[in-house]
Amino acid sequence: MFVFLNGRLIPAADAVVSVFDRGFLYGDGLFETLRVMKGVPLDWDGHWRRLAHGAETLKVKLPFTSEVLRAQARELSRHNQLPEAILRLTLSRGVGSRGYSPRGADTPTFIMSLHPAPVLGPRAPQWKLHTASLRLPTGDALSGCKSASKLLYVLARAAAEAAGANDALLLNVRGELAESASGNLFWLEQETVHTPPLESGALPGTTRELVLGWCAEHRLVFCETVAKRARLLRASGCFLTLSSLGVVEVTALDGKTIPTASLTRRIRKGVLSSWRRMAKRVE
Amino acid sequence: MFVFLNGRLIPAADAVVSVFDRGFLYGDGLFETLRVMKGVPLDWDGHWRRLAHGAETLKVKLPFTSEVLRAQARELSRHNQLPEAILRLTLSRGVGSRGYSPRGADTPTFIMSLHPAPVLGPRAPQWKLHTASLRLPTGDALSGCKSASKLLYVLARAAAEAAGANDALLLNVRGELAESASGNLFWLEQETVHTPPLESGALPGTTRELVLGWCAEHRLVFCETVAKRARLLRASGCFLTLSSLGVVEVTALDGKTIPTASLTRRIRKGVLSSWRRMAKRVE
Numbered sequence: 300m301f302v303f304l305n306g307r308l309i310p311a312a313d314a315v316v317s318v319f320d321r322g323f324l325y326g327d328g329l330f331e332t333l334r335v336m337k338g339v340p341l342d343w344d345g346h347w348r349r350l351a352h353g354a355e356t357l358k359v360k361l362p363f364t365s366e367v368l369r370a371q372a373r374e375l376s377r378h379n380q381l382p383e384a385i386l387r388l389t390l391s392r393g394v395g396s397r398g399y400s401p402r403g404a405d406t407p408t409f410i411m412s413l414h415p416a417p418v419l420g421p422r423a424p425q426w427k428l429h430t431a432s433l434r435l436p437t438g439d440a441l442s443g444c445k446s447a448s449k450l451l452y453v454l455a456r457a458a459a460e461a462a463g464a465n466d467a468l469l470l471n472v473r474g475e476l477a478e479s480a481s482g483n484l485f486w487l488e489q490e491t492v493h494t495p496p497l498e499s500g501a502l503p504g505t506t507r508e509l510v511l512g513w514c515a516e517h518r519l520v521f522c523e524t525v526a527k528r529a530r531l532l533r534a535s536g537c538f539l540t541l542s543s544l545g546v547v548e549v550t551a552l553d554g555k556t557i558p559t560a561s562l563t564r565r566i567r568k569g570v571l572s573s574w575r576r577m578a579k580r581v582e
Numbered sequence: 583m584f585v586f587l588n589g590r591l592i593p594a595a596d597a598v599v600s601v602f603d604r605g606f607l608y609g610d611g612l613f614e615t616l617r618v619m620k621g622v623p624l625d626w627d628g629h630w631r632r633l634a635h636g637a638e639t640l641k642v643k644l645p646f647t648s649e650v651l652r653a654q655a656r657e658l659s660r661h662n663q664l665p666e667a668i669l670r671l672t673l674s675r676g677v678g679s680r681g682y683s684p685r686g687a688d689t690p691t692f693i694m695s696l697h698p699a700p701v702l703g704p705r706a707p708q709w710k711l712h713t714a715s716l717r718l719p720t721g722d723a724l725s726g727c728k729s730a731s732k733l734l735y736v737l738a739r740a741a742a743e744a745a746g747a748n749d750a751l752l753l754n755v756r757g758e759l760a761e762s763a764s765g766n767l768f769w770l771e772q773e774t775v776h777t778p779p780l781e782s783g784a785l786p787g788t789t790r791e792l793v794l795g796w797c798a799e800h801r802l803v804f805c806e807t808v809a810k811r812a813r814l815l816r817a818s819g820c821f822l823t824l825s826s827l828g829v830v831e832v833t834a835l836d837g838k839t840i841p842t843a844s845l846t847r848r849i850r851k852g853v854l855s856s857w858r859r860m861a862k863r864v865e
Contacts, residue, residue, distance in 0.1 A: 315598035326609025399739040448731035456682040
């Protein structure tokens with residue numbers, strides 16, 4: 300497997316960064332995870348916008364343009380003969396002086412790596428959620444960024460797996476629903492689609508945007524709703540959106556069953572169709 | 583300069599980790615910063631206890647014993663001819679599979695690096711603080727760990743420096759005083775010494791412990807106090823404790839002067855004396 304590292308394609312085993320890279324020292328960086336379909340990274344522009352917004356927040360200069368990297372991402376997929384994959388973009392502030400101050404760290408590190416992924420089918424994966432004890436901050440300057448400081452998510456996910464679940468439900472410090480460790484959260488109340496507002500601490504997900512668009516197009520009532528965990532247990536359906544897997548159905552929360560819903564399947568199909576159109580458009 | 587990397591002393595320029603190390607991908611790791619005096623890492627046991635507690639929280643196995651690493655740290659100081667220095671210990675979960683789940687990542691990375699530091703004198707550095715807009719969670723399982731997911735601290739510090747200050751004052755999500763980006767916070771009200779409780783989100787600092795011990799020994803009234811920012815502006819003195827620099831006096835907050843206090847100087851001298859005794863005891 301080859302990796303794109305600061306402008307060069309190199310074997311994964313040789314892809315290394317300094318132990319003084321601030322991404323390693325402090326999680327001082329950003330990342331994006333994109334689905335690659337037929338060699339095309341999906342919704343590149345949406346992911347790039349979020350990365351560029353994050354880079355502005357962190358005051359890290361993006362070392363390549365969107366156009367150059369998009370072309371390199373396709374080249375990476377060809378070179379690795381991996382047309383169906385997950386692509387990770389990583390931007391870190393690079394090496395600086397000791398301490399939190401980012402002064403003097405002005406040569407960022409940029410990495411793209413590919414990871415094998417199964418072809419996406421119409422059936423949504425079914426996941427169980429476990430409520431994390433660690434709480435997210437409510438929406439702040441950082442919650443709009445997909446930062447590389449993700450230890451809270453790692454521990455929440457590990458606790459979920461230890462409890463026999465697939466992913467963690469994350470609440471914010473006010474006890475409101477925010478997101479899952481891996482994706483955005485949605486729930487259904489009959490034909491109404493709810494999701495937590497970004498102010499609750501959810502990441503502005505690119506697939507979340509796609510679902511919002513799909514709902515508008517199909518004249519479904521759609522609400523950004525501040526709610527507590529109990530509301531999920533009364534929902535008529537629940538799902539997550541992940542850039543890697545599309546729509547994932549949630550069938551249980553903390554051991555309590557959540558009904559499956561045909562609307563979830565329709566929305567999954569809608570997202571898959573959009574993705575296929577995106578892949579086709581670029582080919 | 584030589585670096586200790588997974589059991590070997592190697593030149594800093596060759597000290598690298600995989601781009602798939604979870605420390606780099608997710609800030610999935612821990613660190614400690616210790617003062618080295620006359621070649622002796624100070625309060626090793628205190629830092630080790632916190633690191634071991636963090637490793638337990640993260641469920642990462644420490645790959646070396648305290649005794650081996652303490653000896654290697656002294657060797658590092660000798661080898662680099664740097665008896666006065668700052669020592670950083672870094673533990674990361676190492677390489678695993680893609681995604682937040684730590685499953686399969688069972689070969690942690692352990693690094694020790696030395697950084698030049700001036701000899702400590704009796705005069706406390708004088709710092710200005712700037713209140714960060716980003717807020718810390720209140721005390722949770724993670725706030726007891728010195729984690730490598732520190733982007734919030736980096737951005738708070740950068741904003742402070744942009745405002746002409748030296749460090750950031752961090753409040754928690756309830757608006758209570760927590761700590762500074764680089765150290766624990768103390769303030770004086772006449773002869774009473776106050777510091778935020780750990781429940782407010784402060785890191786359990788080793789130098790904080792030393793100050794508490796010094797206060798008890800010198801029969802000073804000492805309180806863990808939940809307080810808002812305004813209380814600092816009415817204080818009769820204010821200081822920070824850093825493992826790298828000892829006691830640092832705070833002379834201004836957001837442009838407003840905070841009085842200097844002779845008690846701050848006494849406490850700094852107390853910390854320095856303890857450190858010198860520690861260095862001597864081990865020699």
